Amino acid sequence: MAEAVLDASAILALVGEEPGADAVARIVANCLVSTVNGSEAVAKLVERGMPPEVAEDIIFGLPFEPVDFDRPLAAAAGRMWPRGRRAGLSLGDRACLALAEAKNLPAITADTQWRRFESSTEIRYIR
Numbered sequence: 001m002a003e004a005v006l007d008a009s010a011i012l013a014l015v016g017e018e019p020g021a022d023a024v025a026r027i028v029a030n031c032l033v034s035t036v037n038g039s040e041a042v043a044k045l046v047e048r049g050m051p052p053e054v055a056e057d058i059i060f061g062l063p064f065e066p067v068d069f070d071r072p073l074a075a076a077a078g079r080m081w082p083r084g085r086r087a088g089l090s091l092g093d094r095a096c097l098a099l100a101e102a103k104n105l106p107a108i109t110a111d112t113q114w115r116r117f118e119s120s121t122e123i124r125y126i127r
Helices: 007-017 021-029 034-047 052-059 071-079 081-087 090-103 112-116
Strands: 004-006 031-034 064-065 106-109 121-127
Touching: 004 021, 004 090, 004 121, 007 021, 007 052, 007 071, 007 106, 021 031, 021 106, 031 090, 034 052, 034 064, 034 090, 034 121, 064 121, 071 090, 071 112, 081 112, 090 106, 112 121
Parallel strands: 004 031, 004 106, 031 064, 106 121
Antiparallel strands: none
16 A cells, blocks of 8 residues: 655655655655656756657656556646645645645655645655
8 A cells, every 4th residue: 555645756755765765765665646746857858968768668667656647637637736836836746746636645855945835645755
């Protein structure tokens, strides 16, 4: 059973062996990831110069469970826009939070600007 939802920043911390990677490594096999956040992580690796196929293999080769960004999750992320905009949250951030809210799980992130977002969903920071 899943214990948390990972944001792209947490996935990238793991892959890049950045601060907080150890915390993500301990739980990644028991986490959900929105396909939006998986896409975000792949894109960031490609932006850094990695071949797209390699980036995809690395990200989607991790032992998390990907969750398709369906209509209910899209609607929930859209409803968060007014509050998210004030806090500087992207669509990817809101996709992660929408999934965490839907599954009643904490969201795991390295993105400290989430601290400005008022949420009933538990948010855990890896650094």
